[in-house]
Amino acid sequence: MKSMAEHKKTRPIAPSKRRGTGGVTLADVATLAGVSTITASRALSNPALVNPATRARVHEAVLKSGYIPNYLAGGLKSKRSRLIACLVPTIASGSAFLVAVHAMSEAFGGAGYQVLLGERGYDVSREEALVESVIARRPDGIVLTGVVQSEAAHRRLSTTGIPVVETWDMTDSPIDLLVGFSHEEVGRAIAQYLYGRGRRRLGVIAATEPRGAARARGFTEAVVALGLAPSVTDVPMHTIESPTKLIHGRAGVASLLAAHPTLDAISCATDLVALGALFEARARGICVPKDLAIVGFGDLDFAADVDPPLTTVRIDGADIGRRVAALLMARIDGRRISRRATDVGFQLIERASA
Amino acid sequence: MKSMAEHKKTRPIAPSKRRGTGGVTLADVATLAGVSTITASRALSNPALVNPATRARVHEAVLKSGYIPNYLAGGLKSKRSRLIACLVPTIASGSAFLVAVHAMSEAFGGAGYQVLLGERGYDVSREEALVESVIARRPDGIVLTGVVQSEAAHRRLSTTGIPVVETWDMTDSPIDLLVGFSHEEVGRAIAQYLYGRGRRRLGVIAATEPRGAARARGFTEAVVALGLAPSVTDVPMHTIESPTKLIHGRAGVASLLAAHPTLDAISCATDLVALGALFEARARGICVPKDLAIVGFGDLDFAADVDPPLTTVRIDGADIGRRVAALLMARIDGRRISRRATDVGFQLIERASA
DNA sequence: ATGAAAGCGCTAACAT
DNA sequence: ATGTTAGCGCTTTCAT
Numbered sequence: 001m002k003s004m005a006e007h008k009k010t011r012p013i014a015p016s017k018r019r020g021t022g023g024v025t026l027a028d029v030a031t032l033a034g035v036s037t038i039t040a041s042r043a044l045s046n047p048a049l050v051n052p053a054t055r056a057r058v059h060e061a062v063l064k065s066g067y068i069p070n071y072l073a074g075g076l077k078s079k080r081s082r083l084i085a086c087l088v089p090t091i092a093s094g095s096a097f098l099v100a101v102h103a104m105s106e107a108f109g110g111a112g113y114q115v116l117l118g119e120r121g122y123d124v125s126r127e128e129a130l131v132e133s134v135i136a137r138r139p140d141g142i143v144l145t146g147v148v149q150s151e152a153a154h155r156r157l158s159t160t161g162i163p164v165v166e167t168w169d170m171t172d173s174p175i176d177l178l179v180g181f182s183h184e185e186v187g188r189a190i191a192q193y194l195y196g197r198g199r200r201r202l203g204v205i206a207a208t209e210p211r212g213a214a215r216a217r218g219f220t221e222a223v224v225a226l227g228l229a230p231s232v233t234d235v236p237m238h239t240i241e242s243p244t245k246l247i248h249g250r251a252g253v254a255s256l257l258a259a260h261p262t263l264d265a266i267s268c269a270t271d272l273v274a275l276g277a278l279f280e281a282r283a284r285g286i287c288v289p290k291d292l293a294i295v296g297f298g299d300l301d302f303a304a305d306v307d308p309p310l311t312t313v314r315i316d317g318a319d320i321g322r323r324v325a326a327l328l329m330a331r332i333d334g335r336r337i338s339r340r341a342t343d344v345g346f347q348l349i350e351r352a353s354a
Numbered sequence: 355m356k357s358m359a360e361h362k363k364t365r366p367i368a369p370s371k372r373r374g375t376g377g378v379t380l381a382d383v384a385t386l387a388g389v390s391t392i393t394a395s396r397a398l399s400n401p402a403l404v405n406p407a408t409r410a411r412v413h414e415a416v417l418k419s420g421y422i423p424n425y426l427a428g429g430l431k432s433k434r435s436r437l438i439a440c441l442v443p444t445i446a447s448g449s450a451f452l453v454a455v456h457a458m459s460e461a462f463g464g465a466g467y468q469v470l471l472g473e474r475g476y477d478v479s480r481e482e483a484l485v486e487s488v489i490a491r492r493p494d495g496i497v498l499t500g501v502v503q504s505e506a507a508h509r510r511l512s513t514t515g516i517p518v519v520e521t522w523d524m525t526d527s528p529i530d531l532l533v534g535f536s537h538e539e540v541g542r543a544i545a546q547y548l549y550g551r552g553r554r555r556l557g558v559i560a561a562t563e564p565r566g567a568a569r570a571r572g573f574t575e576a577v578v579a580l581g582l583a584p585s586v587t588d589v590p591m592h593t594i595e596s597p598t599k600l601i602h603g604r605a606g607v608a609s610l611l612a613a614h615p616t617l618d619a620i621s622c623a624t625d626l627v628a629l630g631a632l633f634e635a636r637a638r639g640i641c642v643p644k645d646l647a648i649v650g651f652g653d654l655d656f657a658a659d660v661d662p663p664l665t666t667v668r669i670d671g672a673d674i675g676r677r678v679a680a681l682l683m684a685r686i687d688g689r690r691i692s693r694r695a696t697d698v699g700f701q702l703i704e705r706a707s708a
Numbered sequence: 709a710t711g712a713a714a715g716c717g718c719t720a721a722c723a724t
Numbered sequence: 725a726t727g728t729t730a731g732c733g734c735t736t737t738c739a740t
Contacts, residue, residue, distance in 0.1 A: 025716095025717060026718065027717080035727090036726070038718095038728085039725085039726055039727075042726085050725070070716090071718095072429045072430045072491070072492050072716090072717080072718090073430050073719090073732090074717075075718090076718075076719095076732050076734085077717080077731075078732085079732080083491075092452065093447045093448055093449070093654060098447060101445060102444075114488075115471075116468070116471070117445075117471035118471075119459055133468060134468075136422055136423050137437075138424060138425075159420065245655045246660065275656070279659070282661065283661060302599065302601070302626065302629070302630075304601075305601045305604060305630065305633070306600070306633060307636065307637060379732095380733065380735095390711050390712080391733090392736095395735060396709095396710085423733090424733055425734095426732090426733080426734090427732070427734040428733075429734090430716050430717065430732090430733080430735090431734050709740100712737105712739075713739095714738100715737105716734090716735090717732105720729105720731095722728085723727080724728095
């Protein structure tokens with residue numbers, strides 16, 4: 001017996017001296033309701049199998065005893081932890097993918113899953129350790145914002161059999177499922193757009209983080225392809241570390257303009273950087289967009305409301321989040337998946353800044 | 355290369371047909387190392403108790419087999435899940451407490467804990483359900499950003515015996531530990547500061563979320579106490595919903611000025627709102643700070659770098675995060691806690707906008 | 709320094 | 725519709 005003795009009325013049982021657990025187990029609930037443990041279990045997790053009257057007694061016993069299930073125990077036995085691990089590069093402000101994480105959270109929450117949100121940082125060497133500690137929780141699914149860098153982590157994730165979605169990026173060798181878009185194409189699209197608007201001296205403020213670097217690569221390659229620079233190393237570039245901040249935009253504009261005073265367009269790593277670029281341009285009496293075009297990335301919720309409104313690239317984060325959740329739950333339930341990889345694309349939003 | 359090609363040698367044991375678990379258990383590792391399960395267990399979690407040679411054999415077996423521990427099982431038996439649950443109102447951009455969460459994550463991660471980050475939303479009615487699902491994971495500790503609103507959730511948290519820290523706010527009835535600051539005092543300090551700078555017609559853009567509301571309350575009460583308004587309802591106020599956005603600042607300034615054209619200072623719910631206020635003022639040809647003083651909240655990392663630099667209230671989020679982690683780990687380890695409640699205060703940062 | 713036994717709290721599988 | 729049995733994978737006793 002669980003030592004539960006006599007729990008007078010509605011009061012939760014005094015926690016047995018052990019900390020961590022409230023002490024009330026499903027067996028206690030069952031005793032209180034006058035049924036077997038398994039019936040109590042079914043009444044809570046598969047009510048259709050239980051007689052309504054019995055079910056009511058069990059629910060009453062739950063209330064009386066203050067019972068809270070132990071998912072550690074349930075998950076151990078059933079192999080379903082109801083946990084989705086989601087690894088993001090950072091939760092720092094100004095990250096466009098947080099919208100996707102939020103949407104995903106909602107979708108999973110509605111289906112009875114909890115999301116274990118972990119920060120990956122931008123350090124590849126820690127990746128395997130992080131992945132291992134995540135797998136140790138036996139999540140029912142794993143979402144990775146950004147594709148996996150380290151080979152060791154890739155191998156781990158492939159061999160566990162836990163469904164995995166990589167997102168917010170594309171790769172030719174996904175672990176399992178993939179919902180993303182091409183950052184190189186984003187960079188190309190920006191360069192081509194600026195060219196189409198008559199700009200000829202293009203520079204870029206580039207983040208060193210993998211996806212920022214991919215956008216910068218696409219950008220510089222397109223600049224070369226457009227005949228605006230002899231080689232990619234000739235494209236004016238200022239590099240910054242993630243997470244990106246407004247000040248990076250100010251510093252980037254200052255540094256690019258010092259070296260290349262005739263620049264007429266700058267592609268910025270993120271909207272926050274672009275906002276900084278806007279401030280710096282104004283401080284220098286440079287008119288945006290007449291003298292200098294500024295393009296951001298993310299279409300964060302301030303982008304349309306600054307002055308001038310920011311031309312930027314919009315990613316439908318909510319859509320990505322919902323797709324990720326739907327795909328992962330389909331995989332968890334063993335349903336058939338039509339496409340393993342989805343390119344959700346992006347949209348260049350024309351506003352006044354470029 | 356990311357493709358899995360040839361990992362012939364060190365290949366993990368073929369997963370037993372069951373999904374979810376890699377199949378390799380500690381018993382397999384023990385067999386491989388020629389020791390008992392418990393020795394393998396000790397070699398991994400309490401190496402000092404094991405002969406170095408044995409320990410090495412176990413570690414080799416771990417590598418050979420691709421073993422990843424199962425924290426569900428370990429936690430079930432040991433009552434230590436190595437999990438810290440952290441509930442935040444939202445992960446949307448522009449939330450000052452994310453800095454605290456990040457610092458906390460780092461501190462916990464370094465000590466072998468993982469952080470289960472959950473969004474609370476701003477809906478009190480969902481609070482109890484959320485708290486229950488969190489307790490169901492049997493975390494070793496719980497961190498709540500913002501004090502608990504619902505009485506049911508409060509009761510649940512008190513009776514489980516799981517150490518709890520409430521943070522980013524103060525209350526007279528904490529569940530257990532508390533590390534925060536008074537939002538009402540923040541509001542008062544802002545009003546008094548503006549008064550000291552010669553401002554007499556003060557307005558506020560207030561978030562409806564509990565802590566934003568508390569700041570607005572402190573502000574309006576101080577305005578009355580300073581003799582600038584006959585009653586709190588006379589203080590010009592524009593209310594907005596969380597999460598706050600830049601556009602709220604623009605709309606707020608527009609609306610406040612329409613009703614009270616002579617306002618000479620506006621206290622904004624967050625820095626993002628203040629930034630919007632700055633843009634709106636400029637669009638209207640209003641000079642900040644000469645004609646209108648603007649104060650923010652949060653000292654987000656863009657605050658110092660906008661134009662004019664933002665006068666705002668700084669919370670040392672990293673400090674809060676570290677304190678929370680240290681306190682919670684002390685309590686988990688059963689160490690003595692000197693003070694249950696800590697007021698970390700705040701700092702009004704004078705810059706050009708006010 | 710190592711091992712044997714027991715069981716954490718729950719649910720799958722097989723009864724009835 | 726309900727119950728019995730067994731055991732998930734680990735770690736806590738309590739030996740040796």
